[in-house]
Amino acid sequence: MITMERLLAVLEGREPAGVRGRQHTGDERSAGVLVAIYDDDGPHVVLTRRSPRLASHSHEVSFPGGRHDPDDPDLWATAIREAHEETALDPTTPSLVGHMDLLTTVGSGSIIHPFVALLPDRPDLDANPDEVEAVLHVPLAELLLDGVYREEEWDFPGGPWRLSFFELVGDTVWGATAAILRQLLCLALGIEDDQGYVPADA
Numbered sequence: 001m002i003t004m005e006r007l008l009a010v011l012e013g014r015e016p017a018g019v020r021g022r023q024h025t026g027d028e029r030s031a032g033v034l035v036a037i038y039d040d041d042g043p044h045v046v047l048t049r050r051s052p053r054l055a056s057h058s059h060e061v062s063f064p065g066g067r068h069d070p071d072d073p074d075l076w077a078t079a080i081r082e083a084h085e086e087t088a089l090d091p092t093t094p095s096l097v098g099h100m101d102l103l104t105t106v107g108s109g110s111i112i113h114p115f116v117a118l119l120p121d122r123p124d125l126d127a128n129p130d131e132v133e134a135v136l137h138v139p140l141a142e143l144l145l146d147g148v149y150r151e152e153e154w155d156f157p158g159g160p161w162r163l164s165f166f167e168l169v170g171d172t173v174w175g176a177t178a179a180i181l182r183q184l185l186c187l188a189l190g191i192e193d194d195q196g197y198v199p200a201d202a
Contacts, residue, residue: 030078032078
């Protein structure tokens, strides 16, 4: 069982330990995503189902977030701005807790900076139809149920890679979003996450 107290204790002030995913080249574009959590009889996380109108990753489940804009003062600001644009989240409500490990993506050539933020209660959100088909409020306890998590090994240039999947009711969460969720759960449970990463000083 994951409690809110345990989750906050392990994430408070956390800095990235390195870069997960495929070997990063330094040419990736930076993106910020918001891992927004709140307590509603247990920890919940806010996810979105991307609009089918989008040219890439349409209909996939993801965290609110996106590419860094030159006008953003930093990547935390990117994550907050994108969450507001996608879900109408009040930008004054999230409080930064800590940082998950950075993550490189194969398809979009991005390096993702996931920021864990605490919301004071369940947010009243409104999906922007141009970007988001639906906002999902997912209990972390659901992610731990039998049969929800699975892994597959896929072939990529440079060798095979193990991918994580979470099977929710009506949605499959995979790719970078699933990898971030996996690390979040491992940290909260105090277990080793054996998905590979490049140490921060490499």
